[in-house]
Amino acid sequence: MELETIHLEHVPETHIVYAALFQDVKNAAFLHSQLLARNTEFEYAFIDAASVVSRFHVLSAVFKALTVLLDGTLKTPNVHSEVVCSLSPSNNIAEAYRRFGIGPTTRDVIVIKISHPxxxxxxxxxxxxxxAHIECASTSPLSDHAIAACTDLARVRKYYKLGGAPALERFSKRAEGEHEEGLVQGTTAQTRRELTILAVSAMALRGL
Structure with a gap:
């Protein structure tokens, strides 16, 4: 399986990020149950790939969670749950888990594991x-192309309240007459960048 090692800028070298995208996961219900049971062997950030639009989107949440960890101000049990909550534009922790974390029916999962002292x-x-514990059809690095194939645009629009965003309006015109979800992977790099900016901005403004 493919597992990427990521060293984020402005983060101590002792804090290392491991990441991968698991596609067509067969045992999401099992993984979800391990989180609910607080099994420390499954202390990962399990992110529903349908709720994100790009690599930068995901890594922005990781950076935010690491910053909170280094400051000693975690609002959730650990840095991995903090990653999931950092994706949310609201302070509702339960809602963040439900919208951005894994669920029993999640199909594509972004897995983040953070090593720290x-x-x-x-x-x-x-x-x-x-x-040994994730049953899936394939894995891939955390690339924009791979993530775009999993994104549910309607879900992103709802979660980040982007109903009138110009990037989405342009996308909708191109998608006229075709199924929106199936066309997400056909969005241009420019559209993905605009959606990323909107989502990350909403994350940054959380609670203001």
């Missing part, structure tokens, strides 16, 4: 554990 892990241990 208080809880160090290796890329080998993460890869072995995920390969």
């Amino acid at each position: 208080a809880a160090p892990v290796t890329v080998e241990s993460v890869r072995t554990h995920l390969a």
Whole structure:
């Protein structure tokens, strides 16, 4: 399986991010149950890929969660749950889990694992554990192209309140007469950039 190692700028080298996109996951209900049981062996950020639009979108949430971890001001049980909540434009933690986290019927899952001094892990241990416990059709790096194939545009519009956004209006005109969800992967890079800016801006303004 493919597992990417990411070193974010302006983050200590001791804090390493491992990430992968799992497509057509067969056992999302099992993974969800492990989170509900607070099984520490499954301490990951399991993100529903349908709710995000780009790599930068995801990594913005990761950076925000790491900043909170380093400041010692976590509002959720751990840095991984903080990643999921950081995607939300609201302060409602339960809603953030429900909208951006994994659920029993989630199909495509972005998995983030953060290694830091208080809880160090290796890329080998993460890869072995995920390969043993996630049943899926394929995995891929966290690229814009791979994420776009999973995005549910209607869901993104609803969660970030983007009903009148120009980027979405232009997309809707191109998609006229065709099924919106199936065309998400055909959006232009410019449209994805605009949607990313809108989503990340909403995340940054949370609580204001």
